[in-house]
Amino acid sequence: MTAMEVRPSIPGIDLAKGSTEAASVPFAPAILEIGKDRHFWHWRINTCPICGRSHSHGGGPVGADPRIFLSHRAAHCRDINANGYLLIDAEPSRTVSMLTGGAM
Numbered sequence: 001m002t003a004m005e006v007r008p009s010i011p012g013i014d015l016a017k018g019s020t021e022a023a024s025v026p027f028a029p030a031i032l033e034i035g036k037d038r039h040f041w042h043w044r045i046n047t048c049p050i051c052g053r054s055h056s057h058g059g060g061p062v063g064a065d066p067r068i069f070l071s072h073r074a075a076h077c078r079d080i081n082a083n084g085y086l087l088i089d090a091e092p093s094r095t096v097s098m099l100t101g102g103a104m
């Protein structure tokens with residue numbers, strides 16, 4: 001496809017960087033969590049749009065912005081060969097609060 005395709009507008013991710021492949025995969029809202037060691041972020045999907053299970057994706061080290069890890073990710077579904085999903089921030093205001101120390 002070309003630039004003529006219509007993409008949804010979603011805060012926190014740049015779909016312009018995506019491909020037509022990215023436009024055909026489901027959205028997976030995730031919430032930001034801090035790991036038990038408190039050194040790394042995790043993005044947790046409570047209900048996977050593909051398999052219905054919960055998944056966790058790495059969000060990089062605390063101190064960096066975990067939102068750069070959003071967008072198209074390989075699905076963590078067991079026994080399902082899917083094209084992945086678009087990881088999106090389910091609660092952007094909560095994320096900002098965590099990043100600014102409000103919830104830590």
Ligand SMILES: [Zn+2]
Nearest residue numbers: 048050051077
């Ligand atoms: Zn899944």
